[in-house]
Amino acid sequence: MNAYDIIIVGGGPGGSMAAKTAANLGLKTIFFERGRKPGEKNSSGCGLGPRLWKDFPSMMKELTPEKCPSMRAGSAARNYFVNKEGVVAGYIMNHPTESVSYEPAKSWITMNCYRSEFDPWIADFALEAGAELKTSTLITNLLKKDGKISGVVDEHNNKYEAPIVIGADGAVSMVAKQSGLRTKWALDQITVTPQYDFQASPERIDDIMGDEALAVWWSAIFPASYQVFFHDGFHQGLGNWLNKWDKNPLYYLNRVINLKYYQRLIRTLDAKPRELQSHLLPWLRYPYNTHTDGVILIGDAGGFPCPLEAEGIYPAIVTGKAAAETAAEAISADNFSKDFLSKYDILWKKTSVGEEFEAGEELYNIWKALPFSPQETMTWFVPMFMEVMGGIFDWSQPHAKRVRQIASQIKSYMPKALPFIMKYVFPLLAKIFEEDLDKMMDPQKLMSAIPKIMDLLPKKKKRRDET
Amino acid sequence: MNFNDLTKHISGSVDYISIDQNKCNRCGQCILVCIVNLWRKIDNIISISEDYKEKCLECAACYQVCEADAIEFQYPSGGTGIVFEKG
Ligand SMILES: Cc1cc2nc3c(=O)[nH]c(=O)nc-3n(C[C@H](O)[C@H](O)[C@H](O)COP(=O)(O)OP(=O)(O)OC[C@H]3O[C@@H](n4cnc5c(N)ncnc54)[C@H](O)[C@@H]3O)c2cc1C
Ligand code: SF4
Ligand code: SF4
Numbered sequence: 001m002n003a004y005d006i007i008i009v010g011g012g013p014g015g016s017m018a019a020k021t022a023a024n025l026g027l028k029t030i031f032f033e034r035g036r037k038p039g040e041k042n043s044s045g046c047g048l049g050p051r052l053w054k055d056f057p058s059m060m061k062e063l064t065p066e067k068c069p070s071m072r073a074g075s076a077a078r079n080y081f082v083n084k085e086g087v088v089a090g091y092i093m094n095h096p097t098e099s100v101s102y103e104p105a106k107s108w109i110t111m112n113c114y115r116s117e118f119d120p121w122i123a124d125f126a127l128e129a130g131a132e133l134k135t136s137t138l139i140t141n142l143l144k145k146d147g148k149i150s151g152v153v154d155e156h157n158n159k160y161e162a163p164i165v166i167g168a169d170g171a172v173s174m175v176a177k178q179s180g181l182r183t184k185w186a187l188d189q190i191t192v193t194p195q196y197d198f199q200a201s202p203e204r205i206d207d208i209m210g211d212e213a214l215a216v217w218w219s220a221i222f223p224a225s226y227q228v229f230f231h232d233g234f235h236q237g238l239g240n241w242l243n244k245w246d247k248n249p250l251y252y253l254n255r256v257i258n259l260k261y262y263q264r265l266i267r268t269l270d271a272k273p274r275e276l277q278s279h280l281l282p283w284l285r286y287p288y289n290t291h292t293d294g295v296i297l298i299g300d301a302g303g304f305p306c307p308l309e310a311e312g313i314y315p316a317i318v319t320g321k322a323a324a325e326t327a328a329e330a331i332s333a334d335n336f337s338k339d340f341l342s343k344y345d346i347l348w349k350k351t352s353v354g355e356e357f358e359a360g361e362e363l364y365n366i367w368k369a370l371p372f373s374p375q376e377t378m379t380w381f382v383p384m385f386m387e388v389m390g391g392i393f394d395w396s397q398p399h400a401k402r403v404r405q406i407a408s409q410i411k412s413y414m415p416k417a418l419p420f421i422m423k424y425v426f427p428l429l430a431k432i433f434e435e436d437l438d439k440m441m442d443p444q445k446l447m448s449a450i451p452k453i454m455d456l457l458p459k460k461k462k463r464r465d466e467t
Numbered sequence: 468m469n470f471n472d473l474t475k476h477i478s479g480s481v482d483y484i485s486i487d488q489n490k491c492n493r494c495g496q497c498i499l500v501c502i503v504n505l506w507r508k509i510d511n512i513i514s515i516s517e518d519y520k521e522k523c524l525e526c527a528a529c530y531q532v533c534e535a536d537a538i539e540f541q542y543p544s545g546g547t548g549i550v551f552e553k554g
Contacts, residue, residue: 034542034545034546035545035546035550036477036546040550040551041525041542041548041549041550041551042551042554043554044551044554046554114552114553114554115551115554116551116552116553116554135545135546136545136546137545138541138542138543138544138545140541154545155481155544155545171527172527172530172531172540172542174541184530184531185531187531187532187534190531192500192502192526192528192531194502195554196473197553197554233553242500242528242531242532245499245500247499248499248500248501248502248504249500249502250502273473274473274553275473275474275551275552275553275554276470276473276474276502276503276524277524277551277554278502278503278524278526278528279524279526280526280527280528280531
């Protein structure tokens with residue numbers, strides 16, 4: 001008899017953490033993975049956030065290059081700004097700044113590591129805790145008895161019973177669908193993200209990139225594209241919501257690859273394309289329908305990636321733990337009702353993931369309107385930003401005159417920039433500082449003030465001897 | 468770049484993507500989002516390439532984008548289909 005206390009569908013980071021937690025709590029636990037091993041069907045997100053080390057220190061200190069040879073610390077990030085002519089108009093490199101408050105976040109922004117190595121690594125913790133893993137097993141439906149969830153069934157009609165099922169099956173979740181929690185995502189809740197993996201020698205990456213093992217290519221001609229370096233290679237990918245594409249996503253990714261600047265980088269790194277991947281990544285304002293009678297959804301299946309940057313591994317691990325803890329309580333109370341399982345929402349909302357979603361709507365809106373709206377926004381944002389960053393160190397005019405030129409140039413972007421600031425920046429600030437916006441500053445006044453200040457800048461400066 | 472050189476598949480799956488012509492409204496969204504161009508429109512009929520199991524990235528974008536619910540999608544049989552070694 002295949003009877004368990006808890007069933008987990010999916011052997012990604014979320015499923016493995018749920019299985020580890022459940023087994024540690026003494027539950028008879030099984031988790032299923034459709035790949036021949038965890039990580040074989042990974043969803044490719046490879047930058048591990050430092051909050052993992054903060055919250056799960058004893059586990060994370062065991063992540064070493066011996067176990068995951070592809071590890072490379074993303075100690076610094078490059079931000080390239082590509083204008084509408086496809087020219088890299090400038091770039092900024094940043095290390096973690098002085099306000100960052102703990103290690104390892106002070107040392108690096110992300111720890112990069114292929115998921116084909118990370119997912120089996122984290123699954124081992126579940127196995128050590130006593131959970132059972134069934135690989136090469138596609139779960140196709142939920143079992144129901146007297147209208148209640150009673151387990152799962154695989155494609156060969158093998159049945160596994162448990163009073164509670166955790167959906168850790170990623171963006172296209174069978175558990176979400178069969179439990180009636182969600183048939184499909186709305187088009188503005190899900191992105192598609194194609195990605196190339198390039199091979200390059202570790203020494204060249206060390207020499208050419210140094211600490212700068214992360215990059216974002218902000219652009220007016222493609223949605224923001226990220227670059228993540230590993231020990232012997234790198235990813236280049238980009239995504240956008242399913243209702244935002246006017247051409248094939250690969251057309252835009254190839255635009256990055258075909259930039260003159262990028263081609264030079266490929267040549268200097270002597271990089272060769274090695275793999276092509278594409279995945280869906282849920283990206284929403286706020287998770288909804290996270291549980292029902294006998295079912296809890298975690299990680300991507302529950303829509304938990306961060307609303308700003310879609311960091312999803314940490315949220316999957318945090319919600320996996322919260323779901324297993326809720327399940328253990330439900331088992332003790334012998335109560336698997338939706339109402340009882342709402343403890344899950346209380347739990348995750350108290351975590352760092354819950355805190356992230358407090359400004360979920362504002363973060364989501366600004367991000368979507370900025371790097372993911374290349375034509376509408378980045379066409380003015382990139383030149384405006386570069387005007388500020390790069391304009392002054394220019395020898396074409398006396399510097400005071402340059403400042404006036406720059407100011408007048410910036411003024412010309414204001415008809416587009418001001419509405420943007422009003423619509424996206426102020427609401428975000430108001431949310432973050434938890435204060436009514438008009439108490440901080442009156443946007444109406446500010447709106448009328450900024451252009452006036454710009455007008456006050458004299459066109460010509462009086463000469464010193466004239467005064 | 469040739470996609471086949473950049474992907475690795477294990478064969479043996481049952482069919483896992485199908486289209487219901489009665490529901491399809493020929494909007495072309497599946498064609499637009501498929502990274503490896505497996506969907507096509509011939510004589511105003513939308514269909515998926517016959518060798519899709521050897522090429523599909525299993526992203527499910529075609530399924531997700533279809534607002535007419537004309538595409539049936541399930542992952543390929545356990546232990547088959549695409550393998551991401553560097554993902
Ligand atoms: C291109 C890309 C880049 C990203 N970059 C980052 C990043 O840098 N940092 C970050 O933190 N996040 C990143 N993310 C997000 C991150 O990858 C996900 O949020 C995270 O993997 C979610 O973990 P999960 O365990 O919920 O689901 P998944 O990792 O998707 O795991 C689900 C598992 O379930 C299995 N499965 C699915 N259905 C079934 C079934 N029916 N039966 C059996 N098994 C099944 C799958 O094979 C898979 O192993 C990125 C995502 C993408 C697509
Ligand atoms: S997306 Fe759906 S409705 Fe549109 S063409 Fe494709 S199958 Fe038909
Ligand atoms: S799952 Fe992805 S790769 Fe496969 S046919 Fe659909 S869109 Fe194309």
